[in-house]
Amino acid sequence: MSAVIDNHAPAHGHDSHDHGDHHGAPHGLMRWVTTTNHKDIGTMYLWFSFIMFLVGGVMALTIRAELFEPGLQIVSPEFFNTMTTYHGLIMVFGAIMPAFVGFANWLIPLMIGAPDMAFPRMNNWSFWLLPPAGILLMSSFLLPGGAAGVGWTMYAPLTSQMGPGMDTTIFAVHLLGMSSIMGSINIITTILNMRAPGMTMMKMPMFVWTWLITAYLLIAVMPVLAGAVTMTLTDRHFGTSFFNAAGGGDPVLYQHIFWFFGHPEVYIIAIPAFGVVSQVIPAFSRKPLFGYASMVYATSSIAILSFIVWAHHMYTVGMPVAGQLYFMYATMLIAVPTGVKVFNWVATMWKGSLTFETPMLFALGFLFLFTLGGFTGLVLSLVPVDVQLQDTYYVVAHFHYVMVAGALFSAFAGVYFWFPKWTGKMYDEKLGKIHFWLTLVFFNMIFFVQHFLGLAGMPRRIPDYNPQFTEFNQISTIGAFGFGLSQLLFLYILLKAIKSGKPAEQKQWDGADTLEWTHLPTPMPYHTFENPPTVK
Amino acid sequence: MDKLAPVMDDPRRKDNIRTGIILALLAAASFFGFFAKVYFFR
């Protein structure tokens, strides 16, 4: 394992002309409030996302605690509904998305040899919209009637029956959407215009490609979500009837608009996760990524296909059979480019000289479990099966394999992989591995059994259930608390490394070959690539 | 406060602003386009 640590790397970068950093980072609170530095902003995104991860996690534990036994023990059914709703909203918009935007901020300028993001002041604004959005979201709980227990999808007509907590939630979604759109504009502009000489599009690291594609997806669909919740708002307060059947509207229309956003959103989360894994697996296989060009085309195909499959979330609303068939086949088509990607990751490892440090372990966990989540997605794409499984725990199990074992595992892989570069300190490898194994085991304890619950017919989003489901629910709940505690170990690993970690090498992983490892010293100066490197 | 990142006086600044405006217009078109579609052709 220590083979990865390259003791012969120069202590300082061989990029001696890159020393624009004469005064280092400014100090104090105002550094963070006014910063325009992509590294600072990336750090803030990552910490914000971790805090939201803990908040959403506490909500998940509330859900699991209530479901430990049949019957009502801990919370009221209304409060239970708000827990499922805000757990979803916070994890999707507050935890996973900002985590990958944090990676984008840190890594894209470094990987393409740019001095910073293209619009540094807008970048500051993109981040600082998030804390108010988070506070607005949480303030729903303090309003009369409480938060909105409508589910994270915010379906009409339930949304028109909620108290003012619904409105704060809608405004929070607006702010989160604005932040994402501005972040995407920044990312696309940086990638298109700011690449170092010689860094052609097809030489960009795969992570940069995945974010370019993701940012286009965001620009296309975040405004659609903003439109949907704005229509909900005008239905609630300004006399329109977009989704109100009594006024001539159609509640199913909301579902179409939401899922036109919602399905691409799955890939907005998954594609940057693919990007991180596509950097980590080659580094620990000591081989270039297999099939780079096919990876770019497969990712683009996934992004394009994601626009034409949305109604697979709505098979049971009463659509024509022709519609069901179309959405079924279109959805199954996505398995083809996804299969290309999985094949390429496996082929990258084939005959590589593999080592299994923590980032690689999380990347492999991603590979196994995300693929499993993809398979259950394929199962759910079959109309006759989905009619049975719609709104059961099978669906919950499926998308948590995609969101947790997919996106979250990839984010962990990325944090462990780049932590030495970002901080100049090395984390405790042994504790990192323990964190991985605990996370892996408890994750499967929570969600693997939920497949069986769903197949047996347990519906999602209910606080009570038939006693026949008790055993699997208890396994799931115990797993959930283990999973939650394991993440405190993660926090401890990070803090310990920041405080007293051993100094990291410039090229901590000898298979890592992107510019931040090959051209920049560890720790990095505050400003990097003020004079762009030349890429051969 | 630290000096602004060195991209502000970068020769590519004009290109960046042009690209940024085009992308912002795309986002606006997506928002208003969807709104108009639902409003007029429901």
Ligand SMILES: [Cu+2]
């Ligand atoms: Cu979908």
